[in-house]
Amino acid sequence: MRFLQSSLLLCLSVVTVLAAPNATLGNATVTGLQNGTLDKFLGIPFANPPVGDLRFRLPVNISSYNQSFDATQYGFTCVAQNSTASSNLVKTAGKIIGYLFGDDDEPKTPQSEDCLTLNVVRPSNATSNSSLPVLWIYGGGFQGGSTISYDNMSTTVVQRSMEVGKPVIFVSMNYRATAFGFIASQEVKQAGVGNIGLYDQRAALGWVKKYIGSFGGNSSRIILWGESAGAISASLQMLAYDGNAGDLFHGAFMQSGAPIPVGDMSLGQPWYDQLVQNANCTGQNDTLSCLRSTSLDTLTSAIQQSPGLWSYQSLVLAWMPRADGVFLTDHPQKLVSADKVARIPMVSGNCDDEGTLFSQSSTNVTNDGEFHTYIQTLWLPNATDAQLSPLYDAYPSDPSDGSPFNTSIASAITGQYKRIAAFQGDAVFQAPRRYFMRQRAGKQPMWGFVSKRLKFVPILGSFHGSDLYLDLMNDYVIYFANNLDPNTGSGVNWPQYTNDSLAMYTFLDRESQDIEITQDTYRQQPIQILTNLSLQYPI
């Protein structure tokens, strides 16, 4: 009996070992794990560990693997800027969607600078060219994020893709965040190490191009998919090297993120100087080298002192992509208007109330004067009064004009809350998305959407990230990956966004399938004023 039992166990473990899936990377074999009808290859390094002298440097691609290895666990999380949301509302929103805001129940891996790994989740029966790779870029305000948070998403999406007979391979990569990925200043520009995190993403794309065939993926049809900072990233990949995609990707699906109104690297100078000071590097001839040789603990606590996503200034981020002269040759919005954009099919859209989450940290702004000071000091310090006054009129303090939009006087927790929420959501998300699409309409196939799901949530409405809820987009992404068109062949037709029809596929706050086609003309005049100002005065 005992013998039987142990040989049974032995048998089972042999079966398990035999089932371990392998893929060939040059001379090396990578061994993943099988889970049901899926194979997962986790924690594959795609660049040399950016530690030691490689800190604050562009990623060094792994040119070849000379040793076989196991890929059965997610890799380390890139060192993040911890800025805990003090607002319980923000925490609750994070729990609702299960991502983004550091839900305590979320699986985590330890943080490390040695974090440049990616993950491949595929149908077990994927054969050469049978599946279309989708590269997921997580959000997190360029200050954090981790692929392990999207493990469930990877399973759901790949399983669903098999169910509908349109198999995709889900690839997710870590990229450096906060100052590690987006340090910016004159010194940084001169040293050619701006936008490190975007280069990390590019290195992962190069890896997918080179190796996805070994996993049964088609390297001629790679889709970028991102949300929030991930969608902004995808859009900036489209602008990189003056819009030269280098055959690395062939479509982009962007949820709440478009080319942001940022300017030159030098606009990061105040945060750089503060970092140098807090890391005791002031007075050094070469401050960048000093930061490079500073201990991780010292550097991390110095970074913690820069304002984060949940601070008073919120979306005016200290560390984010900026024009570096090489990867982004100019301000992103100028690249858009100069036609320096990869001509690939794209989907781009917003949640209706993008700004509400980010306005929880400025609820002490309660009257018109304080609102004006907020905008003038943090957002548009160089704009003239003559320019600001129409902006203030366009975003009035009347709560029925504010966000959550179309909720009358509800959710007006302060006299200015809904006003700030409307302004912030438009400034960083809605206006850049509209500008991008209107400039590009007619030049490449595109589809727009707006999600009004969860509108009933008090104070937050259809908050940023709420479209990740209910696996809302998975089918559209799967069909887009397969057909370069998000239409699923059933339900309401999703028309293209063109110069003649600014069609927005609108997810209504009712039954899960309730869709309406609206036009991208809401808040026409306020958004136009905001766009004009941000073109002149990038952040």
Ligand SMILES: *[C@@H]1O[C@H](CO)[C@@H](O)[C@H](O)[C@H]1NC(C)=O
């Ligand atoms: C994959 O490689 C592992 C380790 O070399 C091996 O044990 C396993 O049998 C291989 N799996 C398959 C399906 O060949």
Ligand SMILES: *[C@@H]1O[C@H](CO)[C@@H](O)[C@H](O)[C@H]1NC(C)=O
């Ligand atoms: C495989 O190993 C051989 C011998 O060491 C080497 O010549 C070749 O370049 C390697 N191939 C790859 C793809 O790394």
Ligand SMILES: *[C@@H]1O[C@H](CO)[C@@H](O)[C@H](O)[C@H]1NC(C)=O
């Ligand atoms: C395998 O799948 C099951 C069910 O989907 C899940 O609970 C489990 O965590 C998965 N295991 C791994 C290692 O992914």
Ligand SMILES: *[C@@H]1O[C@H](CO)[C@@H](O)[C@H](O)[C@H]1NC(C)=O
């Ligand atoms: C494998 O390559 C790394 C660099 O990528 C190198 O440091 C190491 O010595 C190589 N190992 C072998 C066994 O060739």
Ligand SMILES: *[C@@H]1O[C@H](CO)[C@@H](O)[C@H](O)[C@H]1NC(C)=O
């Ligand atoms: C940031 O958060 C992570 C995970 O919660 C934790 O391990 C780390 O110690 C924190 N770092 C700082 C500097 O607070």
Ligand SMILES: *[C@@H]1O[C@H](CO)[C@@H](O)[C@H](O)[C@H]1NC(C)=O
């Ligand atoms: C892969 O398996 C799924 C079911 O798990 C099946 O529907 C599909 O036809 C298979 N694909 C191939 C290429 O065998």
Ligand SMILES: *[C@@H]1O[C@H](CO)[C@@H](O)[C@H](O)[C@H]1NC(C)=O
């Ligand atoms: C995969 O498909 C592409 C075109 O879609 C083709 O160029 C390539 O040769 C195919 N690869 C294999 C291994 O069949």
Ligand SMILES: *[C@@H]1O[C@H](CO)[C@@H](O)[C@H](O)[C@H]1NC(C)=O
């Ligand atoms: C690393 O790979 C990326 C993506 O393929 C490529 O753009 C870049 O030029 C490579 N870097 C080097 C130094 O070759």
Ligand SMILES: *[C@@H]1O[C@H](CO)[C@@H](O)[C@H](O)[C@H]1NC(C)=O
């Ligand atoms: C920075 O320098 C000050 C004054 O010399 C010292 O007290 C402090 O401990 C130093 N901080 C770090 C992080 O080294």
Ligand SMILES: *[C@@H]1O[C@H](CO)[C@@H](O)[C@H](O)[C@H]1NC(C)=O
């Ligand atoms: C609100 O509080 C922040 C600190 O969190 C402070 O910097 C800011 O000046 C305050 N604003 C107003 C209008 O009181």
Ligand SMILES: *[C@@H]1O[C@H](CO)[C@@H](O)[C@H](O)[C@H]1NC(C)=O
């Ligand atoms: C405001 O203008 C000055 C002078 O042109 C410039 O140095 C500064 O960077 C600008 N500030 C911002 C936030 O754009």
Ligand SMILES: CC(=O)N[C@H]1CO[C@H](CO)[C@@H](O)[C@@H]1O
């Ligand atoms: C970054 C920087 O300023 N480097 C300077 C440090 O000092 C040497 C020699 O004194 C200069 O050549 C570098 O340009």
